[in-house]
Amino acid sequence: ARTPRGPASITGNFSAEEASDLENILEAGALPASMDIKEERTVGPSLGKDSIAKGFKAGIIGLICVIIFMLIYYRMSGLVTVIALISNILILMAVLAQFDLVLTLPGIAGIILTVGMAVDANVLINERIREELRKEKTIRASVQSGYMNATRTIVDANVTTLIAGVILLMFGTGHIKGFAVNLSIGILTSMFTALVMTRVIMEWTTRNQGKKTMSI
Numbered sequence: 001a002r003t004p005r006g007p008a009s010i011t012g013n014f015s016a017e018e019a020s021d022l023e024n025i026l027e028a029g030a031l032p033a034s035m036d037i038k039e040e041r042t043v044g045p046s047l048g049k050d051s052i053a054k055g056f057k058a059g060i061i062g063l064i065c066v067i068i069f070m071l072i073y074y075r076m077s078g079l080v081t082v083i084a085l086i087s088n089i090l091i092l093m094a095v096l097a098q099f100d101l102v103l104t105l106p107g108i109a110g111i112i113l114t115v116g117m118a119v120d121a122n123v124l125i126n127e128r129i130r131e132e133l134r135k136e137k138t139i140r141a142s143v144q145s146g147y148m149n150a151t152r153t154i155v156d157a158n159v160t161t162l163i164a165g166v167i168l169l170m171f172g173t174g175h176i177k178g179f180a181v182n183l184s185i186g187i188l189t190s191m192f193t194a195l196v197m198t199r200v201i202m203e204w205t206t207r208n209q210g211k212k213t214m215s216i
Contacts, residue, residue: 076215081122084193106179114186121194
C-alpha cells in the first residue's frame with residue numbers, strides 16, 4: 001500500500017473475509033472508536049395521540065367557557081353568537097374532511113385561534129349595535145348600522161391574519177403548515193358566519209318594525 005510517507009504493509013494470519021474487512025476500513029479511513037450508550041428512549045405514537053386528546057379537551061373547555069360568557073353578557077344576541085361559533089366549527093370540520101386533511105395538535109391550535117377571532121368579530125358587532133341603540137335609533141336601524149360600522153374593522157383584522165397564514169403555508173414546513181391551513185380556512189369560515197349568518201338571523205329576529213326592546 002502507498003502512503004504519503006512511502007510504502008507500507010500489514011502482515012498477519014488473516015482470513016479472506018478479515019482481509020476484506022480490513023481493506024474496507026482502510027479505504028474508508030475509519031478509526032476504531034468505542035460507543036458508550038448513556039441513555040436510550042423510544043417514542044411511540046401514543047405520545048402524539050395523548051397530546052392531541054389533551055389539545056382537543058382544552059379546545060372544548062375553552063369553547064364552553066366562551067359560550068357561557070356570551071350568553072350571560074349578551075343574552076339573546078349572545079345566543080346568535082353561539083350559533084355562529086358552532087356553525088363555524090362545523091363548517092371548518094366539513095372542509096377539512098372534504099380535503100382529507102388530518103387534524104393535528106398544531107391544527108387544533110389553529111382552530112382555537114379561529115374561535116377567538118370569531119368571538120372578537122361578534123363582540124365588535126354587538127358593541128356597535130349597543131352604541132347605535134344608545135343613540136335612540138330603532139332596533140332595525142341599529143342592527144343595520146352596527147353591521148355596517150363593524151364590517152370594515154372585521155375584514156381588515158381577518159385579512160391581515162389571512163395574509164400571515166398564507167405566508168406560513170408557503171414557507172413553513174411540517175406542523176407549521178398544518179397550523180396555517182386550519183387558520184386560513186377558519187378565518188374564511190368565521191368571516192362568513194360573523195358577517196353573513198349572524199346578520200341574517202339578527203335581521204330576521206328584528207323584522208318587526210314595532211319592536212321597542214332588544215336583548216343585547
